[in-house]
Amino acid sequence: MPNTGKPSPACHLCRKRRVNCDLTKPGCHRCVKIGKICPGYRPELDLLFRNQDKDSIAKKKALASAHIADADLGAAGRTRTPRPVQTLSMSSKSGPTSVNSGTPAQPKHLRPTWTTTSTICPQITEQWRLYSVPIILNHFSASINDSHSCGSLDFLPDVYKEINDESCLSATTVAFAKAYITNLSQQQPDKEQIHTYGHALNLTNAALRDPVERVKDSTLIAVWLLGIHEILISSAKKEPAPVPEAYIAHCQGLVSLLAIRGPAQFSSRRGRNVFWTVYMFILVHCMAANISGPPQSCDWFDLMLPHLTKDDQHAFAVANHNYRLILLCKRIIEFVNKFPADARRPSDITSILRESDILQSDVEIWNSSFTFDPTDLTALYVHNTLRAALFKLQYFTLLLVSHTDMTPISNFDFRQQHTIHILQNLSCEIIESIPLALRETTGTCSEKPGNWAGALRLVWPLGLVSWVPWALPEHRKESQDVLQRIGRKMGIRFAIDCDPPAGRFMNH
Secondary structure: OOOOOOOOOOOHHHHHHOOOOOOOOOOOHHHHHOOOOOOOOOOHHHHHOOOOOHHHHHHHHHHHHHHHHHHHHHHHOOOOOOEOOOOOOOOOOOOOEOOOOOOEOOOOOOOOOOOOOOOEOOOOOHHHHHHHHHHHHHHOOEEEOOEEEOHHHOOHHHHHHOOOOOOHHHHHHHHHHHHHHHHHOOOOOOHHHHHHHHHHHHHHHHHHHOOOHHHOHHHHHHHHHHHHHHHHHHHOOOOOOOOOHHHHHHHHHHHHHHHHHOHHHHOOHHHHHHHHHHHHHHHHHHHHHOOOOOOOHHHHHHHHHHHOOHHHHHHHHHHHHHHHHHHHHHHHHHHHHHOOHHHOOHHHHHHHHHHHHHHHHHHHHHHHHOOOOOOOHHHHHHHHHHHHHHHHHHHHHHHHHHOOOOOOOOOHHHHHHHHHHHHHHHHHHHHHOHHHHOOOOOOOOOOOOOOHHHHHHHHHHHHHHHHOOOOOHHHHHHHHHHHHHHHHHOOOHHHOOOOOOOOOOOOO
């Protein structure tokens, strides 16, 4: 008798187990929760046509059994060629440059975040290679008018077309995808994931040693993804941990790679978009770690000026402002650490406050003359980095004057209230950007997790708002709630910890 029933769209394993499949692509979460690799779904044509005889039905069942057997084999592990664990380094005459120093530094060796005595597996299952690239492209794109756009990351599809399965970017993409699924399923990393990460480090090391490979976009993007990967795997641990050393070293390596790529990277639109993606990532790290921005920044800005287009003007202006704001924040930290409260001269504090006023005024003048499209995810992210930098500067100035005798300074009380007002306005702007960044509409915040890249980029600004006591209570509560949602629904679990990392802020 012909099979005239409606074919199930569930994955092969869920159909065999006779359970409801959540239909998540590329692999369902129900399989992940039971420790299995999802074997995938039927081809779309199989869902459109019916089996007409017993032979075709038997053939389909045999094919489904083969898929499930392959998945079980992948979960159980395979015989592998051992390879020793290596760390990410760059051996060249122009080796990695420290973020705070203009001179080449000795390469910092990176080790996998988890210690293990097992060896590295250079083999990656075909299924992970097939699904990991769509995960990256989907996570760093947004739905606009029923179509997906990567914004300034529109170079990503082309970069992936240019690489092969043995490239460092391909291996790093698989490592990223596995870390994301581990976080989403709230499990601890397994040996297979650690092996994949080690393999990505091996291939990236090889690319960094090659004079041709090290200047390619794919190598730079691979190190950028490794930096994000470090954040994901550090948040998969049961207890909060400090910022991983490997993440810091990846950021320093990104600075070195930008310097090695030279002026040629600014001559094309793709080269400038790759630069902005990496440079903004570095600036957020510097902002969070209270260190100076890359010392080559001013030279890079000068080299880019002749090539600037209208699309670059927003990022260019924000990068300049952020670089200056980060330098002043670092100056305040050094001043506070060097002089106790009773030894701080009002003239020194007045100088710092004057510089803060100049920066605030410059940003306000630029803001009044420049408009950006808030529906553009990249532009919104770039602008939120500026809001966060201004927010932190105002907070630092408040802490500075609150612990110093400011009697000689006229209108001190007015200034303090004005600074608090600016800080609260900035926190309001950050909170109002949440629905746009997450691509949420009214009433759907609790139903849909939202845009992954937008959520990742919101963690630092929202963390600032939730940590600073002068922000309005309702803003702090909203930021904490959103961070919890980002951590639990989107696999960005380090957002759940609402306490600032040790050493990131001066004592209240």
